[in-house]
Amino acid sequence: MIFSAETQWWQMCVALAVALLLSTAIGFERQSKNKSAGMRTHAMVGLGAALFMVVSKYGFSDVLMVDLVRLDPSRLAAQVISGIGFIGAGLVFVRRNQVRGLTTAASIWVTAAVGTSAGAGLVWPAVFVTAAHFVIVYAYPVMSRKLRFGLPGRWVLRVTYLDGVGALRDVLSTCTEESFQVQGFTTTRGSGETKRVVERLIQRDEATVTAEFIEIELEIEGSAASSTIVSRLSQLGSVTEVSLVDEAE
Template sequence: MRAVEALAPPEVRTNLLDLSGQGWPQVVALLSALLLCSLIGLERELRQKSAGLRTHTLVGLGAALFMVVSKYGFGDVVNGETVLLDPSRVAAQIVSGIGFIGAGLIFVRRDSVKGLTTAAAVWLSAAVGTACGAGLWVVGAFVTAAHFVVTYGYPPLIRWLSRSAPVSSLLRMSYEDGRGVLRSVLALATRQGFAVHEVRTERRADDRVDDRVDRPAIDLVLRVRGRGDVNDLAVALSETDGVLRVHVGEADDEEE
């Protein structure tokens, strides 16, 4: 610090220790971004998404710091006559720059898009952090609450609105190889009134059904569509001979 002060012009040396713009308002702005974006990231973490608590918190906190620096970081060079700065320019760069992270979270596999909701949540975290950094922590808190309304409230609402229409559901299961279980699973789903739209299998040679039996397990992802209750189908499948486990995926698993 002393070496920098010695090299600086006399009129700038006093500004190196100027703490204006580095008080409690800025700390509160950063803390609000830390808290609100952590809440958004916690929801993603609990759903075991690729971008979770740390990613959303760091994105929001970084966006808030960019806004704080943009608003308060150049007071020593702004004189109101020849040097004017626009703090909103940094907000515009955050909006475009965060797209690189979002693009890295979205990918397509077999005509199904994954990562859209998580990418949108990261983009939202950047917006909340930008708002907090600008001092608008009230609207940032409102948007955070709206995030939870959308992520937790909309899926049941969609299911209620579309209860009379065929619903696409995802089933993940494991079964013993070499026992013709897949044929039984597909026949049972058809009898329950479901149309099978997608079948993906993967052999796991390291997952033995029994230590005494040299028979690997098969992982199966089944996408079905129908008006019936998919949970009833899952129960029936779990009782099928040779099926080891069955898990019903969420309605938006393929999108997130």
């Protein structure tokens, strides 16, 4: 598909949709082999790159056609691409040989492309990519769970519980009962202010012991849905909070 100078906005959106489809296909192959970067990451990177190219080709035609001005305004967009790479790199980190933050870094890349497109006056391509981003974020995880080919999922859970009541043992045993394997965990003791809050809660229940909040990040792996283990852990009496930090991709 080759566009002319009179390319319409819907034709640009078609090109973006093709980029989204092809990038998703590549990401699907990577995710089927349980690699770090899956469908969401590949789709966002491909979609953002396509929008940057659309902006570079069609975002400056109004400037270049006025009195035959000889300049290259696309160089500013190129600097945006270079600069956003540093921000994205700072969001990616490795924890216990697992790469984290790839999808977040890819979303920053897409956001930069959307901002560049809107600034260049290509409003509809920017709207299309923004809508596609929400599809990737909300629909792709559902697709991923249905297309895992039996491969286990990996999650990081943040669990807060009361110290000194055997809560950690209960948390680990609950994960095992739900067929999740604990790959590792790190713990953080609550602050002094948190300790005072816990003491007030214990006094209100007429208990005589004092305790602190302990925050633990669990890296788990299993074939069941993450909502299952979150629900089970939330039902433990010694657990005060459970949240899903991220899903490896």
